[in-house]
Amino acid sequence: MAKWMAYSMAKKLALGGAGAVAGLGGAVAWTLDQEVRADLVLHPPSMPWTHSGVIDSLDHDSIRRGFQVYKQVCAACHSMRYLAFRNLLGVSHTEEEVKGIAEEEQVLDGPAEDGEMFMRPGKPSDYFPKPFANDAAAAAANNGAIPPDLSFIVLARHGGEDYIYHLLNGYCDPPAGIDLREGQYFNPYFPGGAIGMAPPIYNEIIEYDDGTPATQSQVAKDVCTFLTWAASPEHDMRKKMAIKALTILTLLAFPAYYMKRHKWSVIKSRKILYTPRIESSA
Secondary structure (H helix, E strand, O other), X not given: OHHHHHOXXXXXXXXXXXXXXXXXXXXXXXXXXXXXXXOOOOOOOOOOOOOOOOOOOOOHHHHHHHHHHHHHOHHHOOOOOOOEHHHHEXXXXXHHXXXXXXXXXXXXXXXXXXXXXXXXXXXXOOEOOOOOOOHHHHHHHOXXXXXXXXXXXXXXXXXXXXXXXXXXXXXOOOOOOOOOOOOOEEOOOOOOOEEOOOOOOOOXXXXXXXXXXXXXXHXXXXXXXXXXXXXOOOHHHHHHHHHHHHHHHHHHHHXXXXXXXXXXXXXXXXXXXXXXXXXXXX
């Protein structure tokens, strides 16, 4: 510090200017590097989801349609091993509907009294069935690629539901210079561009029970909403609790501020002096 103070004003200005120019140059170089960096992965833009707001809840009609898409399209290859039929109760389906959906599946149970395993109709407490017995069977049926479990896929992928939406709608012809192996497809949103999953959805691939037109974008939006709920079933409750907590904290802020000023203003502004006692000489 003493050495710096010994410098003349001109030298101080020169050193300060040099440091500012160096810092500005480094910031500009870093920004340009980020802007021109080549990347084979196309980052998904953000979509205006109805549940993306601070106090916005999930579209439960869309969750119901998304489950229909998963059941009729995605469940042939992808599992959701951490989701049970009972999780749909009160969210997208009634109790009778959940029981009916579960009973459509045959579940391995047992052992019975004779020690043998047996098949029975599903119950609401059962988890979604897996399309393949194990990963080896899944890879053998999909050209060596193992379809990922979709239970938490929204949280497991950068971009969340935006990534899944654009992945479902992003299939296109590969650009010049990119060769794909047999059984691969090009999708710029998938890392590397080459994906083993064929385009899974298209217009009118299913017929919605509520009569909603099953366009490709609508199907992708509904299944993304369903997968968002599956990954975060507490989504709506979390936002409800946040609203309640913020309301209570706001109401408590005013009396807390008043009490702070009323009780502590005197203590903070007081001055304590200590006058030592003067001993009288004997």
